[in-house]
Amino acid sequence: MKIQTTCLNCLLTGKADNVFVHAEMRDDGVYDLTCELGHQFTIMVQQLKFEMLFDMGSLALLDGYFRESVATIAASLERFFQFYVEVICRKMKLKDADIESAWKSVSMQSERQLGVFLFMYLIETKSPIKSFIYDENIKQGSETVKVSKFRNDVIHRGYIPSSEEAHIYADLVYRFMYRILKELKVSANEAIGETVRYPLGKANLAMSAGLKTTQCIPTLVSLSSGVEPPESFYEAVKVLKKSRHYCYPNSSS
Numbered sequence: 001m002k003i004q005t006t007c008l009n010c011l012l013t014g015k016a017d018n019v020f021v022h023a024e025m026r027d028d029g030v031y032d033l034t035c036e037l038g039h040q041f042t043i044m045v046q047q048l049k050f051e052m053l054f055d056m057g058s059l060a061l062l063d064g065y066f067r068e069s070v071a072t073i074a075a076s077l078e079r080f081f082q083f084y085v086e087v088i089c090r091k092m093k094l095k096d097a098d099i100e101s102a103w104k105s106v107s108m109q110s111e112r113q114l115g116v117f118l119f120m121y122l123i124e125t126k127s128p129i130k131s132f133i134y135d136e137n138i139k140q141g142s143e144t145v146k147v148s149k150f151r152n153d154v155i156h157r158g159y160i161p162s163s164e165e166a167h168i169y170a171d172l173v174y175r176f177m178y179r180i181l182k183e184l185k186v187s188a189n190e191a192i193g194e195t196v197r198y199p200l201g202k203a204n205l206a207m208s209a210g211l212k213t214t215q216c217i218p219t220l221v222s223l224s225s226g227v228e229p230p231e232s233f234y235e236a237v238k239v240l241k242k243s244r245h246y247c248y249p250n251s252s253s
């Protein structure tokens with residue numbers, strides 16, 4: 001999977017016919033690139049892991065890879081839990097190094113991460129989470145099961161979800177994330193900004209001097225979008241259908 005960016009030098013000087021540069025997606029979101037005229041530059045993608053993973057899972061869904069979609073959106077949800085925990089820790093003015101160190105103790109076990117999330121939510125809102133995503137009902141074959149079972153069956157038992165099941169799962173996760181984000185933007189907006197900027201600052205320090213810019217990708221679940229998101233995944237994914245070849249070139253139809 002690739003992302004598309006622009007060579008600012010070519011864009012500003014108007015010298016190249018093609019100002020776009022494609023790059024294979026990277027885990028750290030930092031891309032050292034060279035355009036077709038040889039200009040070297042670095043871009044840092046501003047979107048956090050859960051934002052990127054949700055788009056990747058949505059693209060898999062559009063292309064008919066339903067198991068891959070559920071697995072990737074499940075990974076997005078887990079990174080979303082981590083994001084929430086980090087935001088609340090920053091709101092409490094805890095040190096970045098201490099947050100990172102504490103996270104290492106839970107990073108290998110998703111059950112521990114889930115426990116941390118649920119109690120951070122309780123601390124932040126003063127009440128236990130309602131309609132928690134893993135406790136929602138979802139159709140799995142002829143049965144109705146909890147989302148947690150559906151997710152585990154797909155990831156650990158090789159269950160092959162139908163198109164409908166994968167769409168319903170994506171919609172449940174999409175709505176859950178936006179519900180929590182809406183609350184968080186009211187109670188901890190400043191800490192959200194700090195959490196978005198933290199990896200960018202860290203990457204910036206690690207890089208040598210040179211032309212560096214940040215890039216914003218308009219993901220379906222987005223921290224940076226200023227407009228109200230579409231209410232459902234079904235509406236949101238229509239936007240991705242139109243933008244996919246611009247944002248993610250060479251992704252299949």
Ligand SMILES: [Zn+2]
Nearest residue numbers: 007010035039
């Ligand atoms: Zn260039």
